[in-house]
Amino acid sequence: MSEGGPSTMRKMTGLTAILIAALAVVLFAVVASAAGAQPDGRGLVTGVVVMGPMLPIDPGASVEWPAQKAVVRAYVRGTDTLVRTVKTGADGRFSVRLDPGRYRFRAEPAGVSTLPIPHNVTVKVVTGQTARTRLWLDTGLRFPAAENVKPGDTPGRQQKYPQGLEGTTRRGPIMPVSRPGEPNDQPCAATLTVYRYDGSQVATVASTAAQGFAVSLPAGRYIVEPHSALSPMDRAAVFSIRVPQREWLSLTIVFDTGIR
DSSP, X not given: OOTTSHHXXXXXXXXXXXXXXXXXXXXXXXXXXXXXXXXXXXXXXEXXXXXXXXXXXXXXXXXXXXXXXXXXXXXETTSOOEEEEEEXXXXXXXXXEEOSEEEEEEEEESSSOOXXXXXXXXXXXXXXXXXXXXXXXXXXXXXXXXXXXXXXXXXXXXOOSSOEEEEEEEEEOOSSSOOTTSOOOEXXXXXEEEEXXXXXXXXXXXXXXXXXXXXXXXXXXXXXXXEESSOXXXXXOXXXXXXOTXXXXXXXXXXXXXXX
């Protein structure tokens, strides 16, 4: 009789049946576990805290992230019921998981302080979804109105409102050693993103090295986020600003190249 006779076939058939049965048990356990697993039903809120302006001039150079110096509190909307308290990371960012609903978020400086002025932002939390928000600490400093600035002063740019922001974007240092009488910064191209205080985007404006930028806006308070068009290493921090009725504010936004 050959080695592959009836006895061997019966053994193989029995082993196959055992393997199939074991596999069925494992699959049943996995399916049962998945069916019995229940999500926590919460949603995720991620955000960033920014602070500014720090000085009434050169906002891009003088405003900084409140690194590890902010506390974020979430309240039930319309009440003073505190739900969660978290601290920002070194980059000013935070995240927190909450039950579905509407919450009032508020950022405050760490420690005892009455300034900067915190602002409230309402966030809707949905099960299994991520909501993103911006919180800011307003120092109360304001930029002076630009002198003799009119919408027509910027050729080729349509101005919708009788007020807004205009100015230039620069980057520096451009040399590791500064020499007397020689400038150590230069004009640069950039993109400015303007947000309302509720986090919604209002406008994106390009700034050129030759002409700078101009963007007309409804009167109100805004957050401006600069991005260098030349190098991702250039840094200019987010800042807050109030645009008054029928006034144009002149800004010089300076990107830090990191050259030392």
